[in-house]
Amino acid sequence: MHRGWKIGFGIFILVILALTFLEANEPEPLNMTPSYSGKDKIPLGTYAFFESWKATREVEEISQPPFEFLAEEETPAGIYFFLNDYVVFDESELNKVLEWVSRGNTAFISAGYIGKNLLDTLNLEAHTDLRNTDFKSRPGLEIKNNRENFKLNFDIEALVFTETDSLEHEILGTAVFTDEASDEKPNFVKTGFGNGDIFLHSTPEAFSNYFLLRNGNHNYAETVLGYFNPEQNVYWDNYYKSGKSFYSSPLYYLLGNKQLKWAYYLVILASVLYIIFQGKRLQRPIPIVNALSNKTYEYAQTISHLYLEQNRYRELSIKKIELFLEYIRNQFRLPTGDLNNIEFQEKLASRSENSKAKTRKLFSKIEQLKVQEQISKEEFLELSRAITTFKDPKNGGTGNQ
Known part of the structure; x- marks a missing residue:
């Protein structure tokens, strides 16, 4: 190899190593991916809420679809707790949930997007409300039994209920966009269905780690849970979760550690360079093998x-x-x-x-x-x-x- 090429190649390797070092030591960016998994400690995970709730009462995790869980011969009674950025049941699954609630059970659904078939069944309408102030959309949250205002500390697209009937729906909480009372929009309602109750809550961010661990915001979740019967069993839904509850790939553990991740990248880079500069010299001719004919x-x-x-x-x-x-x-x-x-x-x-x-x-x-x-x-x-x-x-x- 020509001397000039060797010098250029050496400089290229040094630049790559310097960039790798800088990237590996750069602080991790804030991961705002919606997860709502009880095992995730990222900002929009629910590890703090889930573990705190488990410490006060028994909570059973349900990883199968609601249709399968509620189709069991001895369907358990209690509170079915759904928490995710979206919850959409198909018709057959919705019928199973409604039939289970009508027998005297409780369903709690907190999601930024709720299936239209459920809203239509409960005679509710909802839409996303953005009230920007200084390019921010951070509504305050209030509960009927606790008029304290809990301010969200990050921007969201707030889903609110626009059509409610005082005879059918009990408004338990609101999202507040300004200091004016007229700007309070329902985000937490209770509806009776048969002998049971359905709670709809449209701000799942209120149960996230990022919200609950700041400025005493945990009181908001405690107030919401206060509406539930403490004698009922709690079934925590793990099926409708945006965050994965398990990872089957070994690369997840390798890439989850910053040092191991960059060591892995360097091994790949070294392998590619080895193939480029040594492959032509060491590669043996590949014999042609004719495919077997179909007789x-x-x-x-x-x-x-x-x-x-x-x-x-x-x-x-x-x-x-x-x-x-x-x-x-x-x-x-x-x-x-x-x-x-x-x-x-x-x-x-x-x-x-x-x-x-x-x-x-x-x-x-x-x-x-x-x-x-x-x-x-x-x-x-x-x-x-x-x-x-x-x-x-x-x-x-x-x-x-």
Whole structure:
């Protein structure tokens, strides 16, 4: 290598090492990714809330979907606690939750986005309200039984309930955007459903680590939990969580440590440089290996010729019929136990785009040949043409037989 190239390459390596050192020692940026997992200590995790609540009462974690949990034979009673940046049930799951609540249980849902089907069921409407002051959107939170104002210390898109009925909905808390009372918007409502209650709370950030661990904001969560019956069991939902509750990849542990992460990157860089400068000298020629050819068609052709030469048309016909029935089972998902069943023939005719008459005629021919002791060459060829035409009705059976 030319001396100038060596000097340039050395400078390049030094620059890479310097940048790696600076990056590795740079402070970690604040991770504001929504998680709401009880195991996450990031700002929008709920480790502080979850562990504090577990210290005062028993909380059971539920990692399966609500539909499966509530479908168990002995469905437990209590409080089902959903906390995430969004909670959207499909129709069948929502019906399960509502049926469970109507039996005298409680569902608490705190989410920045709540499924429209649930809101419609409870005759509620909601929309995102942004009240910017100095380019900030940080509403204060108030609870009906505690008029203290808990100020959010980071910007959010606040979801508030815009259509409430005093006969159906009890407003328990509000989001306050200014000092004027008219700017209070409901963000925490209670609705009776059957013999139970549904609590909807639209500011899940209020249960995050970043909010609760500042300025006595933990009182807000304590006040919210005060609305629950202390005798009821609590079921903490782990299914509707944006943060992963477990990590299966070994790289998660490797990249989770700053020193190990940059050591890993340096190993990759060194490997790439080694391949670039040493690969041409040490790489051996790669022999060409021809792919194995598919001889299935030739094999089938040979076997069929043996049958034809020995005039074993009955065996050929039976094989042809068996392959055709297997084709029906695989292609149209229909059982072939009873070929004379009218319902079977009508379904097959509809799915294969053949007429019912043509379908009945074909299976009548099949049943006839199956009981014959001798089958002629002409009968075998007629069966083959009929099956081929049935498989490809649009082209008149001109495809592969």
